[in-house]
Amino acid sequence: MTTSLSQFELSPEQREIYEQAFRFARAELAPLLPRMDDEDWYPETLMPMLGAAGYLGITAPPEYGGSGMDLFSAGMVGEAFGYWNANAGFIWGPHENLCLNNILRNGTDEQKRRYLPKLCSGEWVGALALTEPGAGSDALGSMRTAARRDGDHYVLNGRKMFISNGPVADVVLVYAKTEPTLGAKGISAFIVEKGFPGFSVAQKLNKMGWRGAPTGELVFDECRVPARNLVGGENRGVAVVMSGLDIERAFLALSCIGSAQRCLDLSLEYASTRQQFGKPIESFQLVQAMLADMFVELEAARALAYRALMACNDLERGGGGRGDIHKLCAASILKVAEMLLSVTDKAVQIHGGSGFIWETEVNRHYRNAKLATIGGGTSEVRRLIIAEELLRATH
Ligand SMILES: Cc1cc2nc3c(=O)[nH]c(=O)nc-3n(C[C@H](O)[C@H](O)[C@H](O)COP(=O)(O)OP(=O)(O)OC[C@H]3O[C@@H](n4cnc5c(N)ncnc54)[C@H](O)[C@@H]3O)c2cc1C
Known part of the structure; x- marks a missing residue:
């Protein structure tokens, strides 16, 4: 058990969520850590296991396969995962929060119905792609990835860098400029599936930490994305x-x-x-x-x-x-x-x-x-x- 004193601030329900996740992570995640870190090994069974245990889509309503809890509860789970296997937590976190929770908050009903159930079960792994080789701290201003409308599709061109889960992701929430003259106000978000033509992983990066949690560079080369996969509206x-x-x-x-x-x-x-x-x-x-x-x-x-x-x-x-x-x-x-x-x-x-x-x-x-x-x-x-x-x- 931890030496934390501040758990007393939590409600009994929050404490229970933490304790349950703590016991789960000690039993199921901690044993994975040595191989993940030593060999940079990505455990293929991790996400389906987390889905089956109810740890994916914590903030998503049950109708989408989630647990219908709040963001703080999800954070409690993250704290327990960080304690026993932070590296596994670094696969879970970008999936759970950067991708899944973002689609939940900003997606259309149709997008939520298509993507959330499989993200909640762990059948699909999620990622979020904002950073580019030339656009880090100035991610919005220097963004080069562009999306042009072509009938009922958008066509994406550009590269995204340092994307957590990028090399293994089935679904990537990607930011691109739809109206370059508007600067940061001309950016749109898209859901890209790994099978869309023109999408590929350029490289998996070799990191000093968070090993076993794959990070990579993604390429969009005339990548065709259905217009229905636009998230939050054009230039929004x-x-x-x-x-x-x-x-x-x-x-x-x-x-x-x-x-x-x-x-x-x-x-x-x-x-x-x-x-x-x-x-x-x-x-x-x-x-x-x-x-x-x-x-x-x-x-x-x-x-x-x-x-x-x-x-x-x-x-x-x-x-x-x-x-x-x-x-x-x-x-x-x-x-x-x-x-x-x-x-x-x-x-x-x-x-x-x-x-x-x-x-x-x-x-x-x-x-x-x-x-x-x-x-x-x-x-x-x-x-x-x-x-x-x-x-x-x-x-
Ligand atoms: C392991 C890993 C996982 C990541 N996962 C993701 C992900 O899932 N999705 C994603 O989109 N991105 C991801 N990133 C990218 C991450 O968010 C960026 O690395 C970060 O925002 C910094 O950008 P940069 O690396 O280009 O550094 P730069 O922006 O080039 O910064 C270099 C240095 O200059 C400083 N600097 C820059 N501008 C200023 C300024 N105006 N004033 C003072 N100092 C300044 C910086 O603080 C830094 O010290 C990940 C990165 C890593 C390493």
């Missing part, structure tokens, strides 16, 4: 992307909380058993200071992360992308990411030489942690968002 993609990014930041923060909690628990265990100078290293006050700092940093970040995700529960369709929620979600992931870097660093320090060895669990978390300050908008971009919103409120 900016609302979809901005509100989606806020939710993504708040949602993924909870998986990081789970990872940090695991690192603290592993460090406590190691410090009580590892002996030096004839005593357990937990008796040395410099080691105690690291443990205390890990706890304080984690609990401070957890409080902000819970608050931000709770606030997202009430976000209306198309909401977010500016204002208090935009600031709060950026603040949450900024704080959580910097906490995770610090906590994983201290966990490796407490483990000494063992922590430097690839196969130790704290080492796996340490290698994963860096992405938290980069993915879904870097720490710099998050600071820019927070400052912009603070300053806007004063003018």
Whole structure:
């Protein structure tokens, strides 16, 4: 069991969701982690297993095959997965939130009926493609992928980079410019199936962390997408992307909380058993200071992360992308990411030489942690968002 004190803030139902997911992840996900990380192995059976256990489409209504719960409940599951197998959680998270929840929030009835049941069962794997080789922090302004209307289809041309689940995805929510002269206001969102002509995976990338969770570059070469797969209306993609990014930041923060909690628990265990100078290293006050700092940093970040995700529960369709929620979600992931870097660093320090060895669990978390300050908008971009919103409120 975890050493978390802040679980007392959860309702009995939320606590039960967490505890159930925790037991499931310990039994079913933790055993997959060594092979995933050591061999960069993608477990083909993972998504169907998560679907059968009810962990896909947590926020989707039962009529689409989901569980009909709220975003915070999904975040609780992410925290438990982050604790036992963050790498598997990094397959689940982009599928569950970036793709599935986005289609749920912004899709038409027809799109939801076609895509959600198979995404909820795990038969199909989902991804979201915004970033491009030349468009990262300036994803909207520098976007080159374009979509032109051709009868009852759109034709997409361009490349998308660093796409989580990209190499294995059956369904990708893709952003493209439908009206380049309008800049960010000329972006639209499309659902692309892997079998659509002109879609291909250029490469799977070799990452320092999150191994076993495939990330890749996608190519759209005269890719024909039926016009009925347009999501949120033509030139309405900016609302979809901005509100989606806020939710993504708040949602993924909870998986990081789970990872940090695991690192603290592993460090406590190691410090009580590892002996030096004839005593357990937990008796040395410099080691105690690291443990205390890990706890304080984690609990401070957890409080902000819970608050931000709770606030997202009430976000209306198309909401977010500016204002208090935009600031709060950026603040949450900024704080959580910097906490995770610090906590994983201290966990490796407490483990000494063992922590430097690839196969130790704290080492796996340490290698994963860096992405938290980069993915879904870097720490710099998050600071820019927070400052912009603070300053806007004063003018
Ligand atoms: C493993 C992984 C998974 C990912 N998954 C996805 C995914 O599923 N879907 C998707 O669409 N994208 C995904 N991404 C992309 C991710 O969101 C981007 O990497 C991120 O937004 C940063 O873009 P960039 O890498 O192009 O960096 P750049 O934008 O080139 O930034 C480089 C540096 O410059 C800084 N910088 C840039 N602009 C400014 C500025 N105005 N002021 C100050 N500093 C600035 C940045 O903060 C950074 O330090 C993933 C990335 C990785 C590594």
